[in-house]
Amino acid sequence: MATFKDFRNNVKPNWCPGCGDFSIQAAIQRAAANRGLEPEQLAVISGIGCSGRISGYIQAYGLHGIHGRALPIAQGVKLANRDLTVIASGGDGDGFAIGMGHTIHAIRRNINITYVVMDNQIYGLTKGQTSPRSAEGFVTKSTPEGAIESTLSPLELALSAGATFVAQSFSSDIKQLTALIEEGIKHEGFSIINVFSPCVTFNKVNTYEWFKENIVSLDSFPEYDSTNRISAMTKLMETNGLVTGLIYQDKSRKCYEDQISGFRDTPLAHQELQITEEQFDNLVAEFK
Numbered sequence: 415m416a417t418f419k420d421f422r423n424n425v426k427p428n429w430c431p432g433c434g435d436f437s438i439q440a441a442i443q444r445a446a447a448n449r450g451l452e453p454e455q456l457a458v459i460s461g462i463g464c465s466g467r468i469s470g471y472i473q474a475y476g477l478h479g480i481h482g483r484a485l486p487i488a489q490g491v492k493l494a495n496r497d498l499t500v501i502a503s504g505g506d507g508d509g510f511a512i513g514m515g516h517t518i519h520a521i522r523r524n525i526n527i528t529y530v531v532m533d534n535q536i537y538g539l540t541k542g543q544t545s546p547r548s549a550e551g552f553v554t555k556s557t558p559e560g561a562i563e564s565t566l567s568p569l570e571l572a573l574s575a576g577a578t579f580v581a582q583s584f585s586s587d588i589k590q591l592t593a594l595i596e597e598g599i600k601h602e603g604f605s606i607i608n609v610f611s612p613c614v615t616f617n618k619v620n621t622y623e624w625f626k627e628n629i630v631s632l633d634s635f636p637e638y639d640s641t642n643r644i645s646a647m648t649k650l651m652e653t654n655g656l657v658t659g660l661i662y663q664d665k666s667r668k669c670y671e672d673q674i675s676g677f678r679d680t681p682l683a684h685q686e687l688q689i690t691e692e693q694f695d696n697l698v699a700e701f702k
């Protein structure tokens with residue numbers, strides 16, 4: 415049986431020393447091993463950003479796609495081969511700015527994949543512009559007088575879009591993060607896990623210390639009911655979106671694949687897709 419070391423490859427991450435993304439990579443590798451997966455049973459699909467490099471750093475199938483498009487590719491991979499465990503990953507810019515339309519529709523589609531957002535509240539790769547996750551008043555090169563737009567609350571949006579699994583964690587809390595990714599993989603539907611992942615180079619406000627002081631774990635609320643959507647929305651609003659843990663899960667809704675008739679017979683990836691010479695000639699003839 416594979417251990418987390420089997421999900422390591424020989425590519426050395428070029429993230430800055432101290433970047434939160436290192437721990438997220440480790441948590442995905444541990445969660446995959448804990449779920450009993452082999453590397454060839456996992457596909458990690460990412461967008462563009464510092465965070466997007468993650469798909470190249472894990473021993474598994476991987477695709478480093480284009481900015482904001484991790485989810486369309488991941489959904490295609492899953493629909494073509496339901497036997498794969500598919501994890502999509504990328505930054506807050508990737509998923510909540512350019513890719514926001516895809517994020518909302520992937521959530522409502524409820525395909526059985528896990529989406530791990532590496533949320534550093536800034537654009538890291540392009541050297542520190544505001545993202546939709548940056549706080550109002552956040553000063554960067556793109557907002558020298560402070561960000562004017564309001565901060566997006568992605569998990570409140572996820573709940574509104576009909577999410578069936580909503581969680582949040584902090585890259586320093588590798589135990590909680592690993593457990594949540596494991597739960598996300600186990601969940602039969604779309605799971606979104608937003609992970610606070612400090613950018614030590616460009617975000618000098620939302621630092622490790624800042625998160626430690628400001629985030630609150632759901633463990634502090636023993637009465638909390640993660641099956642209640644209203645409680646989930648309330649808790650997110652009460653904590654200004656800084657709550658960590660399993661915020662909401664609905665196990666009753668069937669995933670997308672389970673509702674397509676005939677889908678379960680043979681995955682597309684295992685089908686004989688070759689066409690005959692006659693079919694080929696007929697196809698070409700259509701374009702003459």
Ligand SMILES: Cc1ncc(C[n+]2csc(CCOP(=O)(O)OP(=O)(O)O)c2C)c(N)n1
Pocket residue numbers: 462463464465466481504505506507508509512532534536537538539540545
């Ligand atoms: C279509 C397109 N638009 C813009 C860019 C430039 N670009 C690359 S990464 C990025 C944002 C990076 O921020 P985020 O997604 O939060 O990831 P991080 O680097 O912070 O991990 C942008 C705007 C691009 N590569 N492609």
Ligand code: SF4
Pocket residue numbers: 428429430432433434435464465534538539612613614615616
């Ligand atoms: S710029 Fe920020 S997000 Fe990118 S690798 Fe460095 S610390 Fe990480």
